[in-house]
Amino acid sequence: LIETLRLCKQYRMGTQVLPALRDVTVRVERGEFVAVMGPSGSGKSTFMNLLGGLDQPTSGGYLLDGADVGRLSGLDLARIRNQKIGFVFQSFNLLARTTALDNVALPLVYSRVPRRERRARAERALESVGLSDRKHHLPTQLSGGQQQRVAIARALVNHPLLILADEPTGALDSRTGEEIMALFERLNGEGNTIVLVTHEPDIAAHADRMLRFLDGRLVSDARVERA
Amino acid sequence: LIETLRLCKQYRMGTQVLPALRDVTVRVERGEFVAVMGPSGSGKSTFMNLLGGLDQPTSGGYLLDGADVGRLSGLDLARIRNQKIGFVFQSFNLLARTTALDNVALPLVYSRVPRRERRARAERALESVGLSDRKHHLPTQLSGGQQQRVAIARALVNHPLLILADEPTGALDSRTGEEIMALFERLNGEGNTIVLVTHEPDIAAHADRMLRFLDGRLVSDARVERA
Ligand SMILES: Nc1ncnc2c1ncn2[C@@H]1O[C@H](COP(=O)(O)OP(=O)(O)OP(=O)(O)O)[C@@H](O)[C@H]1O
Numbered sequence: 001l002i003e004t005l006r007l008c009k010q011y012r013m014g015t016q017v018l019p020a021l022r023d024v025t026v027r028v029e030r031g032e033f034v035a036v037m038g039p040s041g042s043g044k045s046t047f048m049n050l051l052g053g054l055d056q057p058t059s060g061g062y063l064l065d066g067a068d069v070g071r072l073s074g075l076d077l078a079r080i081r082n083q084k085i086g087f088v089f090q091s092f093n094l095l096a097r098t099t100a101l102d103n104v105a106l107p108l109v110y111s112r113v114p115r116r117e118r119r120a121r122a123e124r125a126l127e128s129v130g131l132s133d134r135k136h137h138l139p140t141q142l143s144g145g146q147q148q149r150v151a152i153a154r155a156l157v158n159h160p161l162l163i164l165a166d167e168p169t170g171a172l173d174s175r176t177g178e179e180i181m182a183l184f185e186r187l188n189g190e191g192n193t194i195v196l197v198t199h200e201p202d203i204a205a206h207a208d209r210m211l212r213f214l215d216g217r218l219v220s221d222a223r224v225e226r227a
Numbered sequence: 228l229i230e231t232l233r234l235c236k237q238y239r240m241g242t243q244v245l246p247a248l249r250d251v252t253v254r255v256e257r258g259e260f261v262a263v264m265g266p267s268g269s270g271k272s273t274f275m276n277l278l279g280g281l282d283q284p285t286s287g288g289y290l291l292d293g294a295d296v297g298r299l300s301g302l303d304l305a306r307i308r309n310q311k312i313g314f315v316f317q318s319f320n321l322l323a324r325t326t327a328l329d330n331v332a333l334p335l336v337y338s339r340v341p342r343r344e345r346r347a348r349a350e351r352a353l354e355s356v357g358l359s360d361r362k363h364h365l366p367t368q369l370s371g372g373q374q375q376r377v378a379i380a381r382a383l384v385n386h387p388l389l390i391l392a393d394e395p396t397g398a399l400d401s402r403t404g405e406e407i408m409a410l411f412e413r414l415n416g417e418g419n420t421i422v423l424v425t426h427e428p429d430i431a432a433h434a435d436r437m438l439r440f441l442d443g444r445l446v447s448d449a450r451v452e453r454a
Pocket residue numbers: 140141142143144145146171172173238239245246247265266267268269270271272273274317
């Protein structure tokens with residue numbers, strides 16, 4: 001499903017160049033459950049943003065489902081992102097003036113799903129993360145962990161083939177985190193591909209493969225025994 | 228240092244009332260290191276916001292260093308907050324258009340510290356969290372964990388007597404998290420009082436006392452053996 005070839009990302013700070021990602025070559029097959037770990041600043045979110053077509057690499061190649069992401073038009077890329085990929089961002093990226101329900105329904109608006117169906121699917125997604133009773137709340141009226149769960153529901157509402165989750169349990173207590181992981185395992189069991197950044201070993205143990213980053217490089221790629 | 232008596236916080240949602248905190252009575256002495264745990268939505272951040280005078284209780288009493296916080300004027304309360312309390316917010320609350328250095332120096336601006344001293348102290352605080360080489364970066368140019376460390380540096384720059392840290396290691400990898408905890412232990416060893424929300428047992432193990440919340444109530448208050 002995912003194939004990268006010597007993917008690099010550099011940020012330019014005035015005259016300085018900051019290499020966030022260096023020559024990352026990796027394949028992720030459909031149905032895999034991949035955990036991504038590494039120290040703060042090691043390139044995990046940068047990697048995720050490139051996988052999701054949310055940013056462009058400085059150099060290197062990237063095939064997503066056979067399509068060369070670098071050569072897709074903005075519209076084609078946006079369509080793939082919206083229909084095939086679910087994102088859970090490290091900082092949630094919820095719309096502040098929008099209710100939980102409408103935040104979750106947002107991907108469906110882009111997909112032109114009819115209003116009634118949008119509502120029903122968004123409600124189901126909120127129910128799957130235990131927030132049925134909070135659908136009309138704004139993000140400011142929710143705890144940190146509740147906001148994170150809204151972000152997770154939004155990532156799942158379009159039934160994406162590929163889920164990119166950047167620290168999806170960072171703001172959650174252990175029990176809620178394990179409930180979310182059970183949800184992700186179920187989705188993986190249904191054939192969805194999951195790439196998940198975490199720095200919690202208990203969370204990573206749910207995956208069947210572990211990528212480790214250090215200073216922008218992929219330093220380790222190992223199968224793991226699933227917990 | 229902290230004394231609360233039946234502290235309650237209710238949020239009103241139209242005709243609904245949501246009790247975020249219910250009858251919390253607790254004392255925290257100077258020099259204690261207190262961990263606060265509990266499920267998502269159990270009232271931890273609400274409690275922290277009330278302790279820091281950032282929000283008002285619906286009912287109940289609160290003495291901070293002998294002063295009745297509910298009776299302080301806005302100016303007196305702001306002064307106490309700025310000079311005595313360091314905050315690490317769950318969502319960091321960094322100013323987006325401001326460099327790391329200037330974010331860290333902000334409390335010193337309010338304290339009217341001279342510019343040269345502000346800069347020196349902010350640089351030291353950034354050094355203590357391992358971000359000396361990033362002082363001119365904006366929050367958008369920093370990883371999630373790096374932003375969190377800027378927030379921690381800002382909390383410490385005024386040498387506060389009381390540190391209120393709401394999940395200060397949530398976005399950090401384990402090693403960086405333990406480095407931050409070593410820093411907090413050092414500060415506690417110097418007499419500073421620390422109240423820290425976390426859902427990571429390894430982090431909580433650094434404290435000498437544990438408060439547990441559930442559905443807005445303080446359900447457990449226990450001494451722990453420090454790790
Ligand atoms: N501004 C607000 N308006 C309405 N309800 C709120 C508001 N802030 C918090 N709440 C609600 O109050 C309850 C307690 O929230 P709080 O943020 O204290 O929880 P928490 O223990 O910090 O959770 P988490 O671990 O998810 O951060 C939650 O149900 C939350 O939705």
